[in-house]
Amino acid sequence: MTGPREPKTCASCGRQIAWRRAWGRDWEQVRYCSQSCRTRRATGVDRALERAILDLLAARPRGATICPSEAARAVGGADEASWRPFMEPARAAARRLVAGGHVEILQGGQVLDPSTARGPIWVRRVPRG
Template identity: 70%
Template sequence: MNVERDLERAIEDLLAARSGTICPSDAARRVSPTDWRDLMEPARAAARRLVAAGKVEITQGGEVVDPDTARGPVRIRRVR
């Protein structure tokens, strides 16, 4: 089991199934329903890798933010 890849896949799958945004916790819960809190930072890291690959954007308050400097709650969406 490759948790990093599983989180990236979860983010991509969740976004494919929804028209809006997701929270990193959605991906963490998909990968580990009972221990998802331990995966919050890895889920954010997976989102940052997908940003670097040009697949997703990270937002706060509906605005795209730099994933390396964003603090607090973020949302993930497909690139527009």
């Protein structure tokens, strides 16, 4: 049995997957944090939300932020009943983009670990330099 490994990011929800001893031999194949995420997986809507986040950020000055609800509105539509179901998928899309090194998640103006974010968050492009 091998020792602890670097954490991974769930391919579905974007949360951090911590190494578990039970996964010791299969750690290289672990892609999902739970059975629920394994069943759900990322869909076309999830990819559309990722693209919406990146497009919204590209249209703003470097350092500007967006709320995940803006991406939810861009994909789901303007009326609240249609975009509201896309809020958690938009947050998951932002977490996946953090794992890819494209964006940062902020809360109270501070960059934070996306797996621990609770409440309102903001998304911005990763500063270059």
